[in-house]
Amino acid sequence: MRSFSPEPVPLDDIRKAIKLAQKAPSVCNRQGSRVYCFQNAMDALKWQPGNRGFGDRASRALVVTADLQAFSGAGERNQCWIDGGMFAMSVIYALHALGYGTCPLAWSQRGHFDRKARHALGIPDSEVIIMMIAVGSLPEEFDVAFSQRLDIDGVLVER
Ligand SMILES: Cc1cc2nc3c(=O)[nH]c(=O)nc-3n(C[C@H](O)[C@H](O)[C@H](O)COP(=O)(O)O)c2cc1C
Numbered sequence: 001m002r003s004f005s006p007e008p009v010p011l012d013d014i015r016k017a018i019k020l021a022q023k024a025p026s027v028c029n030r031q032g033s034r035v036y037c038f039q040n041a042m043d044a045l046k047w048q049p050g051n052r053g054f055g056d057r058a059s060r061a062l063v064v065t066a067d068l069q070a071f072s073g074a075g076e077r078n079q080c081w082i083d084g085g086m087f088a089m090s091v092i093y094a095l096h097a098l099g100y101g102t103c104p105l106a107w108s109q110r111g112h113f114d115r116k117a118r119h120a121l122g123i124p125d126s127e128v129i130i131m132m133i134a135v136g137s138l139p140e141e142f143d144v145a146f147s148q149r150l151d152i153d154g155v156l157v158e159r
Pocket residue numbers: 001049050051103104105106107131145147
């Protein structure tokens with residue numbers, strides 16, 4: 001969703017959604033995911049280039065992170081992205097279930113910018129940003145992008 005109405009999303013509902021998202025599985029139940037909720041969405045979204053044209057209408061911005069202290073050894077070097085990604089999707093589903101619109105926002109930044117942004121956003125050095133999520137109330141009527149999916153046969157391999 002990239003259309004939002006001006007009604008603010010109550011912080012209690014954000015809390016409810018995060019509690020629901022905590023049902024997401026994680027490796028050995030380590031629960032390394034964290035969420036920073038910015039009540040003024042643009043405080044966080046100004047660091048993310050992919051929300052231009054709609055981010056300023058979002059009510060809240062979530063920054064989903066993974067705490068690397070939850071993982072150990074070289075073998076788990078990518079686990080943060082997996083656990084964090086599953087958690088972020090759960091946040092999106094939970095907010096959708098509560099009737100709000102969301103847009104996941106990529107965090108594909110180079111090291112220097114990433115460090116600068118994390119410092120400005122108050123995110124500890126032990127955490128990596130998985131993605132941002134713009135959250136807002138939905139207007140009565142709005143346009144939604146029709147994002148076509150691949151044919152099932154290009155995705156599911158039956159052996
Ligand atoms: C990790 C991730 C990052 C994304 N980043 C952006 C973004 O920066 N800006 C944006 O407008 N949409 C972003 N999207 C949304 C995708 O463009 C969208 O999910 C995709 O086009 C499929 O459309 P649908 O979700 O409406 O079905 C992102 C989605 C994911 C999963």
